[in-house]
Amino acid sequence: MCRHLAWLGQPRSLAELVLEPSSSLLVQSWAPRRQRHGTINADGWGVGLWAPGHDGPVRWRSPRPMWGDPSFASMAPVLRSGCVVAAVRSATVGMPLEESAVAPFTDGRALVSHNGRVDRAALPAARDAESTVDSALLAALVFDRGLDALGDVVREVAGRDPAARLNLLAADGARLLATTWGDTLSVLVTATGTALASEPWDDDPAWSDVPDRHLVEVTPDGVALLPLDPPEPT
Numbered sequence: 001m002c003r004h005l006a007w008l009g010q011p012r013s014l015a016e017l018v019l020e021p022s023s024s025l026l027v028q029s030w031a032p033r034r035q036r037h038g039t040i041n042a043d044g045w046g047v048g049l050w051a052p053g054h055d056g057p058v059r060w061r062s063p064r065p066m067w068g069d070p071s072f073a074s075m076a077p078v079l080r081s082g083c084v085v086a087a088v089r090s091a092t093v094g095m096p097l098e099e100s101a102v103a104p105f106t107d108g109r110a111l112v113s114h115n116g117r118v119d120r121a122a123l124p125a126a127r128d129a130e131s132t133v134d135s136a137l138l139a140a141l142v143f144d145r146g147l148d149a150l151g152d153v154v155r156e157v158a159g160r161d162p163a164a165r166l167n168l169l170a171a172d173g174a175r176l177l178a179t180t181w182g183d184t185l186s187v188l189v190t191a192t193g194t195a196l197a198s199e200p201w202d203d204d205p206a207w208s209d210v211p212d213r214h215l216v217e218v219t220p221d222g223v224a225l226l227p228l229d230p231p232e233p234t
């Protein structure tokens with residue numbers, strides 16, 4: 001994905017989180033402000049969330065640009081959640097263009113989004129990956145190893161592909177985890193919850209930038225930032 005975001009806190013509507021802010025994910029799909037790779041994010045979009053009374057996350061994904069989905073815009077004000085992951089995609093050259101290649105990916109328990117690219121030869125074959133896109137193979141590896149290993153997975157994969165860009169964003173309904181490895185990420189702590197986003201969705205001065213090569217963990221108790229060690233030697 002080329003731009004992704006997550007929210008953990010009091011339930012908020014998807015319209016509030018993804019559509020309405022002045023530089024929302026919707027706006028970032030055609031006019032991202034900080035994107036380093038690719039110019040627009042028109043190769044699909046996806047939103048995953050946890051809903052009361054339902055086990056595991058539910059998703060709405062599309063291979064179309066986010067701005068071309070009026071049905072989503074009409075439902076978004078009534079879809080509310082306290083744990084959300086959303087993304088808009090700019091497909092890496094050579095990767096499939098299909099709904100199943102769009103983040104967030106899931107194993108039924110967690111959600112994972114990937115902003116970046118990685119040589120698929122650096123990843124183990126994953127029979128249960130949702131797509132052959134690099135991000136789905138990487139997500140399958142994260143699901144296999146568990147969210148607690150997110151930082152280790154990034155360092156291992158970077159050891160096998162030093163050119164990889166590995167900004168990952170993951171959620172399990174109770175916490176968010178993210179890595180910075182080659183692209184931007186910002187964090188916003190509010191009285192009602194915490195947002196992580198590839199770039200700020202508005203001009204609130206409370207957004208702060210996460211330095212490159214860090215792991216971020218967001219729980220109801222707060223935000224923890226840990227530097228990631230260099231890539232694991234292969």
Ligand code: GLN
Nearest residue numbers: 001002091092095115116
């Ligand atoms: N490599 C992924 C894809 O092709 C993500 C691309 C990106 O972050 N722009 O979908």
